[in-house]
Amino acid sequence: MKKYVVQEKSRGVLLFAFNTDAVNYVKIAERSAQLAKSTLGLPITLVTDSHIINSIFDRVIQVDNFLLNYKPGQANYVWRNGDRYRAYELSPYDETILIDSDYLILDDSILKLFEQDFDYRIMTHNQTPDNDWNETMGIFGLQYQWATVILFKKTKKSKMLFDLAGRIQRNYGYYINLYHIRGSQFRNDYAFTISNNILNGYNQEMTMGIPWKMLTFANGINSLTIKDKIVTIKESNRAYLIPKQNIHVMDKNYLLTDNFENFVRTVCG
Amino acid sequence: MSDLENITNQIRLATDYQVNKRILREKIQTDLQIPHNGGLFKVSIELISFLNSWDQDELFLEDLYQNPIKIDRKELLNKCREHYQMVMNTWHVQHEEIRRARKV
Numbered sequence: 001m002k003k004y005v006v007q008e009k010s011r012g013v014l015l016f017a018f019n020t021d022a023v024n025y026v027k028i029a030e031r032s033a034q035l036a037k038s039t040l041g042l043p044i045t046l047v048t049d050s051h052i053i054n055s056i057f058d059r060v061i062q063v064d065n066f067l068l069n070y071k072p073g074q075a076n077y078v079w080r081n082g083d084r085y086r087a088y089e090l091s092p093y094d095e096t097i098l099i100d101s102d103y104l105i106l107d108d109s110i111l112k113l114f115e116q117d118f119d120y121r122i123m124t125h126n127q128t129p130d131n132d133w134n135e136t137m138g139i140f141g142l143q144y145q146w147a148t149v150i151l152f153k154k155t156k157k158s159k160m161l162f163d164l165a166g167r168i169q170r171n172y173g174y175y176i177n178l179y180h181i182r183g184s185q186f187r188n189d190y191a192f193t194i195s196n197n198i199l200n201g202y203n204q205e206m207t208m209g210i211p212w213k214m215l216t217f218a219n220g221i222n223s224l225t226i227k228d229k230i231v232t233i234k235e236s237n238r239a240y241l242i243p244k245q246n247i248h249v250m251d252k253n254y255l256l257t258d259n260f261e262n263f264v265r266t267v268c269g
Numbered sequence: 270m271s272d273l274e275n276i277t278n279q280i281r282l283a284t285d286y287q288v289n290k291r292i293l294r295e296k297i298q299t300d301l302q303i304p305h306n307g308g309l310f311k312v313s314i315e316l317i318s319f320l321n322s323w324d325q326d327e328l329f330l331e332d333l334y335q336n337p338i339k340i341d342r343k344e345l346l347n348k349c350r351e352h353y354q355m356v357m358n359t360w361h362v363q364h365e366e367i368r369r370a371r372k373v
Contacts, residue, residue: 109299109300109302112302112303112304112309113304113309115304115307115309116304116307116308116309116334117307118334127295129288129291129292130288207334207335211302211309211333211334212295212298212299212302213295213299215292215295228366229363230363230366230367238285239285240285240288240289240292241289241366241367241370242289242292242293242296243292243293243296243359243363245296245299
């Protein structure tokens with residue numbers, strides 16, 4: 001009788017990082033990758049246009065990226081967030097955890113989602129330490145999706161989500177007008193929200209979201225320390241004590257400090 | 270330090286405790302979610318009570334993604350009880366830690 005070998009599905013974390021003159025995103029991604037690897041025990045792939053040798057990453061995929069975004073009123077503040085839609089095509093894994101480099105993985109809650117049958121899951125709910133984040137975008141009240149965290153399996157529907165996000169990036173002006181969304185800078189959150197909405201037949205009841213809230217620190221951070229599974233986060237005039245959990249830290253300058261490097265070293269042992 | 274500064278600091282500490290408490294509770298809500306038989310369930314006292322009182326051993330339960338999931342009642346009940354106990358203990362321990370910090 002012929003024996004069949006069932007191939008185990010590959011799973012890993014995918015990060016994108018494109019340096020600018022002001023921010024070394026690759027360095028942030030390296031630190032984020034260390035945390036993800038230590039916490040989840042999964043291989044990490046980086047997509048970048050930088051030339052990298054001897055890094056923490058298991059795999060580095062080099063691509064070109066030409067999209068530039070400027071912060072209104074600050075012509076020298078640039079970020080390069082385009083081409084995230086290529087994650088489906090570039091991911092070497094059957095099951096991918098796609099995260100922003102400023103999303104710090106400190107617990108393994110994400111893994112329990114892979115025990116379900118799904119095409120993709122997107123972070124839907126967000127909160128700051130003080131409040132829940134606005135849940136909708138645009139004047140039609142489109143349910144916000146955060147491209148900060150997307151889990152996907154290599155399925156036809158996932159491919160459509162990413163292909164459609166690419167189409168939205170290429171025709172961004174048209175889509176933000178169609179959905180009455182303010183701001184001309186390209187945002188992956190908007191592209192994936194619109195893509196998800198179209199893909200699900202404009203039905204907001206479809207539940208593709210991750211069923212918990214992401215915790216975001218949007219202000220400047222002075223330090224992060226950890227003791228006995230409690231993380232202390234100090235801002236300029238406040239401090240938070242939070243249980244060890246995944247956090248979204250928007251202060252890129254802090255993520256490049258020695259203090260954060262020490263935090264990563266402490267967490268990773 | 271003036272009286273007003275003292276009061277302001279005390280209010281800030283009290284407020285920060287409430288914020289920390291809220292964040293901890295949200296994390297516990299996440300931790301209470303468990304995967305089972307291809308579904309995702311949030312362990313609650315209602316779910317435990319329901320599983321405890323149902324008189325059939327096999328049934329379908331709606332999960333967090335609104336899918337009917339076939340379950341073995343006793344198996345899920347045991348899993349829920351153990352998980353609930355573990356998460357509640359963690360909550361208690363961590364809550365004590367943030368309460369202590371309030372007094373610093």
